[in-house]
Amino acid sequence: MLVALCGGVGAARLLAGVDDVVEPAAITAVVNTGDDLTLHGLHISPDIDTIIYTLAGMANPQTGWGIEGETWKTMEELKTLGGTTWFQLGDRDLATHLYRTQRLAEGATLSQVTAELASKRGLEMTVVPMSDDQVRTRVRVSGQEVPFQDYFVRLRHDVAVEAIRFDGAETSRPAPGVLEALAGAELIVCCPSNPLVSIGPILAVPGIKELVASRRDAVVAVSPIVAGAALKGPAARLLGDLGHEISVVGVARLYADWVGTLIIDEADASLRGAVEQVGMRCLVTDTVMSSPERARRLAEVVCGARR
Numbered sequence: 001m002l003v004a005l006c007g008g009v010g011a012a013r014l015l016a017g018v019d020d021v022v023e024p025a026a027i028t029a030v031v032n033t034g035d036d037l038t039l040h041g042l043h044i045s046p047d048i049d050t051i052i053y054t055l056a057g058m059a060n061p062q063t064g065w066g067i068e069g070e071t072w073k074t075m076e077e078l079k080t081l082g083g084t085t086w087f088q089l090g091d092r093d094l095a096t097h098l099y100r101t102q103r104l105a106e107g108a109t110l111s112q113v114t115a116e117l118a119s120k121r122g123l124e125m126t127v128v129p130m131s132d133d134q135v136r137t138r139v140r141v142s143g144q145e146v147p148f149q150d151y152f153v154r155l156r157h158d159v160a161v162e163a164i165r166f167d168g169a170e171t172s173r174p175a176p177g178v179l180e181a182l183a184g185a186e187l188i189v190c191c192p193s194n195p196l197v198s199i200g201p202i203l204a205v206p207g208i209k210e211l212v213a214s215r216r217d218a219v220v221a222v223s224p225i226v227a228g229a230a231l232k233g234p235a236a237r238l239l240g241d242l243g244h245e246i247s248v249v250g251v252a253r254l255y256a257d258w259v260g261t262l263i264i265d266e267a268d269a270s271l272r273g274a275v276e277q278v279g280m281r282c283l284v285t286d287t288v289m290s291s292p293e294r295a296r297r298l299a300e301v302v303c304g305a306r307r
Ligand code: FO1
Pocket: 007, 008, 009, 035, 044, 045, 046, 047, 049, 050, 065, 066, 086, 087, 088, 089, 093, 149, 152, 153
C-alpha cells in the first residue's frame, strides 16, 4: 500500500506517474480540503477535483484544474446577471459541484461523495479527503483574514501574506481509513505540493502528523521548490513571506521531524549535503514533471526511495 499526501496540480501529476508504476488499487491519495469553498451554494473541493480529473485523464492540461475542452456558458450568463464570476466554474465542472452538494445534502459524507466521484470517473485508486469535517485555510493579508480562494484566485496571490490558519483543524478528525492507511503503508509519499497551504492542512488534522512522524523512515517527499522557485503557484512567495528559506533546505527544515527522505531536483544537487545536514536522506533526480514520461520516471525514483 502506498499512501500519498496530496494538494492540487503538482500532486496530481506525480500521482498520475505513480499510477503507472504501482498497482492503482494499492494507492490511497489523502487530499487537502483546506482550499474547499462554498460558492453559489455549492460545495467545491478544488484539490480533490484536480486529483480525480487528472487521474481520469480529463483535466485541463494548461491550467491543471477544471475539465479539458470546457465551455463557459453558465459563467457568461452569470456575468450578464452581475453574479460572482471571479472563481471560474466550467459548465461540465459545475456538474461535479452540483452532484457533490446534492449528495452532502442527502447526508453523505465528503469521503463517500469523493469515493463515488472517483469511481464514476473510472479511478481504481482510493481518493479520500484528509477529513470529513470542515477545515478551511484562511490567509491574513494587509491585516485582514480572507478565505484561501480569495487569496489564491481573487487576489491572484499577488499580496504579501502575514499569517495562515486552518480554521476548524483543532476539532477535525481524520477521514475514515486515513490513519489505518498511513499505519499500514509500505511507503508514504509527500507530493510536491505547497508545504504550507496544501500539505500543512493535512498535517494539522489531529493524529495525522503524529502517525506520519512515527513512521518517518517510510516517508519520502518530493520538493516543490526547484532552484529557489516553485514550479506552480505561490509556494516560494509564501515560504518567504512566512520567514522560511526559499530553497530545498528551507523545505527540509519544514519537513525535518516527519520526512525520512527528501527528493530534490538536479538543479539543486549542490544543496544535497545541506539537506542531509538537516537530518534526512536526500536523493537527487529530475523532478520537473513536464510530461507524463518524466512524471513516470520520477514516480519510479520515489517508489524505490524508501530508506
Ligand atoms: N484557479 C484560478 O486561478 N482561477 C479560477 O477561476 C479557478 C477556478 C477553479 C474552479 C474549480 C477548481 O477545482 C479549481 C479552480 N481553480 C482556479 C484552481 C484552484 O484555485 C487551485 O487549484 C487550488 O485551490 C490550489 O491548489
